[in-house]
Amino acid sequence: MEINLNVINQVTVITIAGNLDSSTAPKAEEKILPLARPGCKIALEMSHVPYMSSAGLRMLLLIYRQISGSDGQVVLVGLSEELKDTMAVTGFLDFFQIYPNLESGLATII
Amino acid sequence: MKPLTFSATLDALSSIGEYVIAATDKAGLGQKQAYHLRLAVDEIATNVIVHSCPKSEPKPLLRLRVDLNEQDLAIILEDTGLPFDPHQTTLPNDLHCSLEKRKIGGFGIYLALKWVDQLRYERVGVWNRNIFVMKRNDC
Incomplete structure (x- = not known):
């Protein structure tokens, strides 16, 4: 699992590449949670x-909690059907802004 | 496919995932079924690794094998951790709640049980045995 950071139009684009399971998600949390601050603009x-x-x-729950109630913004982009299914049955889907690709995600953050 | 044995550490998860996916390829399961089976096995294996004697040395063992017949693919996951029947856990009852009010955790067993056609649990001597079954004509 690799994480790359990139800033596009003042939005921090965090690209995750690889599986997010119990052996990799803690490393992703370590990198991403410090960025999820009030006022942040993040595209995952x-x-x-x-x-x-x-x-x-x-990890998504922790990110959500850190920014909810603040003016921070996090959008998720490029989720596969399977990831969306997992978020749907656990009641996560309704709480996140989800876009099919980075372009459409970035267009909503300003 | 040959059975595999792992020491119960988080490093084993990627190999466990690959093993399950290879078995689903052999059984000709559809992409979603394959994903769901992998998810179920991964969640139960993770539970053993994280909660069942995480500090004990040597680590508990995890053993993985496949039973394929005309109707079903079964993945059999055995471990020497503390007795644990996934059907006896309390599943989260706050899935409709806002994420701010949720308990952190508890999703794993819920997801393990969610999509498999069957998850059978047996205790055999010092082993927990979880049998994950997917129907093959269901794609």
Whole structure:
């Protein structure tokens, strides 16, 4: 699992590549959680995440909690059908802004 | 496919995932079924690794094998951790709640049980045995 950071139009684009399971999600949390601050603008690019277990959900939950109630913004882009299914049955889908690709995600953050 | 044995550490998860996916290829399962089976096995294996004697040395063992017949693919995951029947866990009852109010965790077993056609649990001597079954004509 690799994480790359990139700033596009003042939005921090965090690209995750690889599986998010219990062996990799803690490393992703370590890198991403410090960035999820009040006022942040983040696009989480997940089109290269073929697999996500409950460990990935936990990470999303922590990100959500850090920015909710603040004016921070996090969008998720490029989720596979399977990742969306997992988020849907656990009631996560409704709480995140989800876009099919980075372009459409970035267009909504300003 | 040959059975595999791992020491119960988080490093084993990627190999466990690959093994399950290879078995689903052999059984000709559809992409979603394959994903769901991998998810179920991964969640239960993770539970053993994280919660079942995480500090004990040597680590508990995890053993993985496949039983393929005309109707079903079964992945059999055995471990020497503490007795644990996934059907006896309390599943999260707050899935409709806002993410701010949720308990962190508890999704793993829920996801393990969610999509498999069957998950059978047996305790055999010092082993927990979880049998994950997917129907082959269901793609």
